[in-house]
Amino acid sequence: MAANNPERLPEPQHPQAFYMKEVAKLMADRRRGAVPMALVHTYGCQQNAADSEKIKGMLAQMGFSFTDDRERADLILFNTCAVRGHAENRVFGNVGALKELKRRHPSLVVSVCGCMMEEKQASERIRRKFPFVSLVFGTHVLHRFPELLWAALAENRRVFERGDEQEDARIVEGLPTRRGGKTRAWLTVMYGCDNFCSYCIVPYVRGRERSRQPEAVLEEFRGLVADGYKDVTLLGQNVNSYGRKLGRPVNFSGLLRMLDAVDGDYRLRFMTSHPKDATHELIDTMAAGRHISRHLHLPVQSGSNRVLKAMNRGYTREKYLALVEYARKKIPDLSLTSDIIVGFPGETYEEFRETVSLIRQVGYTSLFTFVYSPREGTRAAQLPDPVPAAEKSAWLQELCAEQEKIAASRCAGEVGRTHRVLVEGRSPKSGLLTGRTDGNVIVNFPGRDETVGRFADVKITSARDWILDGELV
């Protein structure tokens, strides 16, 4: 590719600066000076949302503005998720639906990127089924987006790029970021995952675990606080193993303390914590923190020891519950949330009921619940899976009904209490202000627009299932 041509070597200050300028020129020619428009469609987790903010940052530097209207777009990009089959099918459906638009707008550039595009079969399927897609790239080569877009435009060819071992191991700092919100921000502290839970595709599509240097995280964090962000979520597939490979005496608790020491009016969250690596030190750090939310997302996945073992989770139900007990002792008002998989291959109804009993015992604020989805290449996908899909769906319903009861009783217990709420905006339906408590529970209350983007003390007056209503104190 052009990067090997010495005359075209990118400028040293930013490896992609050359391509960004070239794309800007090409697009200006194509659009005869009008501002080119991009539509970025994001699927999946917060990490993907954070990646899309970088893609948008690079697009903005290349002169693009953004639109939600596909008729106005010069570039449509899908940032995809590979975690479950359902999300993948939606991508194929939504990409396929652009065929007609592309026929009417032949200059439209359609691009598909993200986790799914690190899977060979998925990217091959895009290549075969959708000849109008001109740029496909995986998560490992995200930092080379300008160069790849340039190749697709200037050389007028289809570009397909996935990571290799070397790229897999790298962290590229300094990519521009165009953040979606003004009050809440994502901050990636580490990439990849080494845990290989037997059902999960993530280690295959996001590669080996690697941490950013603490100085780089701190600098970005200071910038966010200075820019007025009030709620910063540190991101990683397993933040508790942060720093392990840095070869320096720093762990996640140390990083949290370092960030928490930054002065300012903000709240610090993190996700995801793997229970096998969540330590008492982490809980103690949360308890002692000045800005650290009393909220812990601690995905348990299952309440059955046999299933946990088959999932390769590295903890037992008892160990998980002991950690929860310690955390509740140190932080009595702690809000716990979790991810649950229902219908793992070979799971029996009795084993599923152990999950129900666990969620009752813990009393989660909320849950993300999923029916198991087989992912090609993972170990679980090879296991016998006799329970029919309809039965698994019924189990999921049963679990959700139980969680609704738990959440409703937790919320009812909030009435009369006062919470510090970060006000995020106005609900279009009710016209009320809406915000989140420290424990990440949504609260609606009447108030003035000036409150938006700030913290306010709100007294809870009533609870409807898992949503709270309140009034300003």
Ligand code: 5AD
């Ligand atoms: N099927 C269903 N759910 C899955 N998750 C990860 N892989 C799968 C799968 N194959 C869920 C887990 C994880 C969350 C992000 O997605 O609960 O914590």
Ligand code: SF4
């Ligand atoms: Fe997947 Fe397990 Fe890694 Fe989470 S910790 S990304 S579930 S392999």
